[in-house]
Amino acid sequence: EVQLVQSGAEVKKPGESLKISCKGSGYSFTDYWIGWVRQMPGKGLEWMGIIYAGDSDARNSPSFQGQVIISVDKSISTAYLQWSSLKASDTAMYYCARFVSGMFDFWGQGTLLTVSS
């Protein structure tokens, strides 16, 4: 059974750094892309970027370029989304999902990030 399990909810202050994770299981992790999707409170889905787990080739949305870093550690089947300096506007739910043939077929449960002073 394909599963993506994300790290737990976070509460951070502006300016702090953070790295959230997404661990894949039940499939050959290095044969697939993993993507990240943002959902701000009460809003729609935003495509942030994808990374190929086999070689860390990444494609980022221009909207998020320079704001976040997408990475992967294939030795532990885990993808990451990280920020170096959080802002209040980063408050959102973040989903990881397996990306195949242009679509997200399996999704993680989401990680809720709250950034507040």
Next chain:
Amino acid sequence: EIVLTQSPGTLSLSPGERVILSCRASQSVSSSCLAWYQQKPGQAPRLLIYGASSRATGIPDRFSGGGSGTGFTLTIGRLEPEDFAVYYCQQCADSPYTFGQGTKLEIK
């Protein structure tokens, strides 16, 4: 960037009704590159339709997708209570692989 515009924003309907949701692209999208997702409150999105018209595993046949070029549709043949949710389209023709803004189906 390809912009996907979904309409209407919100639909109020009753169980048993048939509904057609629209997704229009700002430029042509290959039919193999259009997907639909369902999201219920407090849940992650779920893949419904890929390749514009293929149902994902376990999706009931009351859900069907169609369209080509810049116009795509998601049809729900007969609404069940569990179908009231938000629906998103997404394209993979050109990076960033954008989502539409969503259509909310609410119970009338």
